[in-house]
Amino acid sequence: MRGKTKLLVLTLIVVVAVACLAFALHYVPFYAPSYLAWIGIVAALIGVVSLVRPLRFLGLRTRWHALAVALCGVALAVAAVLWPAPVMRSTQPHQRLDEFLPEYQFSEVHEVRVRAPREAVVKAMREVSLADMPAAVVLLRIRAAASGHLGGPAPDTRPLLDTMLQAGSGFLVLDVSNPSELVYGMVGFVHKPKPPITTPEEFAAFVEPGGLRVAFNLRVVPEGDGVVRVSTETRCLANGDEARRTFAGYWRVIYPGSAIIRRVWLDAIVDRAVRDAGASRQGE
Secondary structure, eight states: OHHHHHHHHHHHHHHHHHHHHHHHHHHSOOOHHHHHHHHHHHHHHHHHHHHHSOOGGGTOOSHHHHHHHHHHHHHHHHHHHHSOOOOEEOOSSOOGGGGTOSEESEEEEEEEEEESOHHHHHHHHHHOBGGGOHHHHHHHHHHHHHTTOOSOOOOOOSBHHHHHTSTTSOEEEEEEEETTEEEEEEEEESSSOOOOOOSHHHHHHOOOTTEEEEEEEEEEEEEETTEEEEEEEEEEEESSHHHHHHHHHHHHHHHHHHHHHHHHHHHHHHHHHHHHHHHHHHHO
16 A cells, blocks of 8 residues: 555656746746755755655665765866856847847747737736736746735736836836837946936946846747747846856856746736737727
């Protein structure tokens, strides 16, 4: 009987692990340092728990086994966090984002496709709000709770791009002259207050040691036959080795949450565009 119970538990663990991996790969594009860092973190936590009470169903029958797993997990996480981050250049066709941050050390790209008029997608891109993104609200509240801020106001119904540009947010407009590609940025330091950067020219010229530049875009590209591709790319460039090492650890730990928020953002744009296009057809 115990053998059957153990087999059932192991089967459930495998099923849950596969489901979690499928979810992660759908929302979080594979980025080896981040995935390895989180594998290490989870292994370390399992090892620490097993030091208190060995998790025999995972094969951790003694506290020595648990200690070994915990140490291996810590070593893997540290190695992943400290892995070098070389400077890269995009190999994709030119986009306006390239004009502001052509080189970068950290990046993430997400895209979805929708069958809707380009104008409806562009309109949705500008009007979607945090209230349209329940999953993002949950993640943001988890991050706030980790900082000691529990609860919070109801999700903002104003356009998300407008709220990002309110005083104190740190974001600035880099280029919104083309409605099909909006480009925004942010400048900061790892251990100091944000500098007073307010123009695209100041953003491009910011190379002070210890500083960091972040730029991202929202882009709409018609692909023919009524299909539109909606994408977002985020790029980060640290000025100097110390800033790069410090930001690498931060980026690789928060990357899954960041990726989920951006993918949910795109999904909300698609949902709103489809809804608005449908309402427009019904009103004709």
